Amino acid sequence: MPTKQVAPSAAPSPVDVEQAEAALVEHYPRLVRLAYLVLPPTLGRNRRVLTAHSLAQRTLPRGRAAGPEAIPAARRPDGTDPGYAYVRGQVLRSALDAGLPLFRKAWPTRAQLPPLLPQVWGLRLFPRSGGADELALDQRLSTLSGPARAAYVLRGLEKLDDTEVRRILTEAGVTEAAARGALATADGVLPQYELLASPEFDPCSLQARPTDLMRRRQHGRAALVAGAALLVCGALLTLPGGGWGPDGAAAPSYAQNPAAEQALDPAKLTRIAPTAWQTSSRTDFSAWPTRGDRATDTGLLRRALAVWARPGSAVQVSATPGTASGPAMGPPQLLFAGTVDRAAVVLLYDGLRVVRYAEDGNGDSSGAALDFARVDGADAPASNALVVGRTDGNVRYLTAPWVHEAAVRDLLDPAGGSHPLRRSKDGVTDPVPSPAQASSCTSWEALELRDEVSDRLMTDLGELTPARLTSGTPAAPHDVKGPAELASWARTACLLPGVRSHGVRSVNSWSYARQQLPEGNGSADWVCTRAETWRGTGGRALAQFQPPSEKPGAPGAIAARSEDSPACGVRSPRVLAGVLWKSRGGQWYVLAAGSTQFASLATTGGVEGSAPGRFLAVRARQGVQAELNGRLRDGTRVGALR
Structure with missing residues (x-):
C-alpha cells in the first residue's frame, strides 16, 4: 500500500460489484486483520476471529453499484484502488458498529450480533501467540475506544496520514470531534506499527483447540432432557386450571403444586x-x-x-x-x-x-x-457481602452481620491505603465505583472487609456475589497482605475483566518465580492467577510475565492462559510459561520459568535451547515461534500452560 494518501478532488461516482469483489479477494487477509484489530477485545479471541471474517465477507455492494457516496471509480493520483478504499471503509464502519453498546430501546445492528457465518463447531480458533511486545500492545489497544483503535491501526497498517485517517473515520460514521479525539488518544500509544503485522494479529493464520468436551457431552444430555420437558410442559399447558392470582410481572400459572x-x-x-x-x-x-x-x-x-x-x-x-x-x-x-x-x-x-x-x-x-x-x-469469607444495587456505574453492597468495618482500596495504588466506607444500620454501603462496569482500567476499587478473623479483599465482577481476592500458593491461599502482595495485585487487577460474569468465587494470584533477566536488565516476576468458580469447574488460569516497571499499576504481559483445566490450582499446583522478550540493548530472548517442581526446561522449534533448573533464557529473533516443555523432579515431561 502507498505510504501517504490525499483526499480526492474528483466528484464521486459508483464502484461496481466486480471492482469491489476484486479488491476484496486481493486484499482479504489485510481487511480481516484490520477488522480484527478494530473489534473490541472484550469479544474474546475466538469470536473476534469469526466476526472479523464475517465483516469482511459482508462488504460487497448489494446492487450493481456501491451507491452515490462511494469512492471515485478512477484510480487516485497516488495509485489507491477505489474498490479497496470502498471495502476498507465498509469493514471499518462495521467493526466500529460492533463495539457499540447494546441499548434496550434500540434494535441492534447486524455487526453487534454474533456472526451467522462463518461458524466452527467443536473448536476454538485464535491467532498464533506473539511475543511480550505484541501482548503489551494488544493490552494497550484494549483500553482505547473503537475510533482510537481504528486511528492507530489506519496509521500503522495502512500508512495513512492524520488528514486521511480523520476523513475515513468521519465517512465510517464517527463525528468530526470524535475523530480528532481518537487521533489524540492514539498519540498516547507507543508507535510500534511494525508489530501490527505480527502473527498475534493475523486472523487468517490460526490455531485450533477443542471446546470443553465434557461440557459438550453434558449439554447434549441436557438438550435431550429439555426436549422431553418441553413436550410434558406443552401437554400441561392444554390442561385447565386456576392461577395464583394477579402478581404484577409474574407470568400466568397453569399448574397447582x-x-x-x-x-x-x-x-x-x-x-x-x-x-x-x-x-x-x-x-x-x-x-x-x-x-x-x-x-x-x-x-x-x-x-x-x-x-x-x-x-x-x-x-x-x-x-x-x-x-x-x-x-x-x-x-x-x-x-x-x-x-x-x-x-x-x-x-x-x-x-x-x-x-x-x-x-x-x-x-x-x-x-x-x-x-x-x-x-x-x-464459607464465612464468601458470605461476607452481596451486591444489593447498581446505579450509574456504582455498586452498593449488603455486608454480613459479622463484618465490623468496611473500606475501599484502589488495587492499582498499592501504597495508597484504604478509605473507610460508610454503612447504614442495615449494613448497606455507600455507592462504590464498580470496576466491572468501567470502560477503562485507570483504577480498581476493591472492597476491604474486616471480620472477626482478618481483613479480606473482595471485588465486583458483575455478579451478585463479589469475588474474594487472595495470594499465596494454591495449597495455602490467604488474604492479601503486605506491600509485596499488594504490589503484585496492582499489576494483576486490570486482567480481572477476563473472568467477569463467569460465576467466579475467588481469584488467587501466586508469584511462583522471580527470574534475573539477561544483560543486567533487572529481575522479573512470574505470576499465575487462577479464578475458581462456584460450580467447581470452568476455572481459568493465566500466567503473567511482570518485567521491571516504574509504574506500580503497569499490567503484566499474559504469557499463557488456560480454561476449564486444573492448572495452577490445588489439583495441579504447578505452572510453566514463557515469553519472547526484548532487552534494553535490543536483543531478543526466549524467557521461561517454572514452579519449584521443575528440574529442567527446554525449547524447540524456532529456538533450540535447554537449561537445568526452572529458569531458561535463550537468544532468539523477533517473531520466532518456539515450543516450551520441562521435566519435573520425578522425570515426568510437562508442557507449558495452555
Missing part, C-alpha cells in the same frame, strides 16, 4: 433473628438476619416470590453460569427487603442460590429484574 404455592406465601418466609449468627454453628448466608425497611411489605414480597416462581416475558432474568433459575422448592429465607437508590430490592436465599428481585420504588413491576447466583458451599 402445594409445595410451590407455599413458597409464594410471604408469611411463610424464613426470618432469622438479628443476633442468631452469634451462636449459630454455621457462618454463612443461612445465619444472615432479615434486614431492610420493607421487610414487612407483604405486597412487595408477594410480587418478588411470584416473579421468582414464574417470571413473565417483561422480566429481565440473569443467572451466573451453572446456576438454575427455576422456582424455590419451598419457602426461602428473606435476607433483605428495602429501598436502594429509588428501587425496591428483595434478596432471598434457598440454601443453594441467592436471588435478587428489583422493581421500581413506586411499586411498578413492569420492568422488574431477577438475578440468580449460585452460593452452595459458601
Whole structure:
C-alpha cells in the first residue's frame, strides 16, 4: 500500500460489484486483520476471529453499484484502488458498529450480533501467540475506544496520514470531534506499527483447540432432557386450571403444586433473628438476619416470590453460569427487603442460590429484574457481602452481620491505603465505583472487609456475589497482605475483566518465580492467577510475565492462559510459561520459568535451547515461534500452560 494518501478532488461516482469483489479477494487477509484489530477485545479471541471474517465477507455492494457516496471509480493520483478504499471503509464502519453498546430501546445492528457465518463447531480458533511486545500492545489497544483503535491501526497498517485517517473515520460514521479525539488518544500509544503485522494479529493464520468436551457431552444430555420437558410442559399447558392470582410481572400459572404455592406465601418466609449468627454453628448466608425497611411489605414480597416462581416475558432474568433459575422448592429465607437508590430490592436465599428481585420504588413491576447466583458451599469469607444495587456505574453492597468495618482500596495504588466506607444500620454501603462496569482500567476499587478473623479483599465482577481476592500458593491461599502482595495485585487487577460474569468465587494470584533477566536488565516476576468458580469447574488460569516497571499499576504481559483445566490450582499446583522478550540493548530472548517442581526446561522449534533448573533464557529473533516443555523432579515431561 502507498505510504501517504490525499483526499480526492474528483466528484464521486459508483464502484461496481466486480471492482469491489476484486479488491476484496486481493486484499482479504489485510481487511480481516484490520477488522480484527478494530473489534473490541472484550469479544474474546475466538469470536473476534469469526466476526472479523464475517465483516469482511459482508462488504460487497448489494446492487450493481456501491451507491452515490462511494469512492471515485478512477484510480487516485497516488495509485489507491477505489474498490479497496470502498471495502476498507465498509469493514471499518462495521467493526466500529460492533463495539457499540447494546441499548434496550434500540434494535441492534447486524455487526453487534454474533456472526451467522462463518461458524466452527467443536473448536476454538485464535491467532498464533506473539511475543511480550505484541501482548503489551494488544493490552494497550484494549483500553482505547473503537475510533482510537481504528486511528492507530489506519496509521500503522495502512500508512495513512492524520488528514486521511480523520476523513475515513468521519465517512465510517464517527463525528468530526470524535475523530480528532481518537487521533489524540492514539498519540498516547507507543508507535510500534511494525508489530501490527505480527502473527498475534493475523486472523487468517490460526490455531485450533477443542471446546470443553465434557461440557459438550453434558449439554447434549441436557438438550435431550429439555426436549422431553418441553413436550410434558406443552401437554400441561392444554390442561385447565386456576392461577395464583394477579402478581404484577409474574407470568400466568397453569399448574397447582402445594409445595410451590407455599413458597409464594410471604408469611411463610424464613426470618432469622438479628443476633442468631452469634451462636449459630454455621457462618454463612443461612445465619444472615432479615434486614431492610420493607421487610414487612407483604405486597412487595408477594410480587418478588411470584416473579421468582414464574417470571413473565417483561422480566429481565440473569443467572451466573451453572446456576438454575427455576422456582424455590419451598419457602426461602428473606435476607433483605428495602429501598436502594429509588428501587425496591428483595434478596432471598434457598440454601443453594441467592436471588435478587428489583422493581421500581413506586411499586411498578413492569420492568422488574431477577438475578440468580449460585452460593452452595459458601464459607464465612464468601458470605461476607452481596451486591444489593447498581446505579450509574456504582455498586452498593449488603455486608454480613459479622463484618465490623468496611473500606475501599484502589488495587492499582498499592501504597495508597484504604478509605473507610460508610454503612447504614442495615449494613448497606455507600455507592462504590464498580470496576466491572468501567470502560477503562485507570483504577480498581476493591472492597476491604474486616471480620472477626482478618481483613479480606473482595471485588465486583458483575455478579451478585463479589469475588474474594487472595495470594499465596494454591495449597495455602490467604488474604492479601503486605506491600509485596499488594504490589503484585496492582499489576494483576486490570486482567480481572477476563473472568467477569463467569460465576467466579475467588481469584488467587501466586508469584511462583522471580527470574534475573539477561544483560543486567533487572529481575522479573512470574505470576499465575487462577479464578475458581462456584460450580467447581470452568476455572481459568493465566500466567503473567511482570518485567521491571516504574509504574506500580503497569499490567503484566499474559504469557499463557488456560480454561476449564486444573492448572495452577490445588489439583495441579504447578505452572510453566514463557515469553519472547526484548532487552534494553535490543536483543531478543526466549524467557521461561517454572514452579519449584521443575528440574529442567527446554525449547524447540524456532529456538533450540535447554537449561537445568526452572529458569531458561535463550537468544532468539523477533517473531520466532518456539515450543516450551520441562521435566519435573520425578522425570515426568510437562508442557507449558495452555
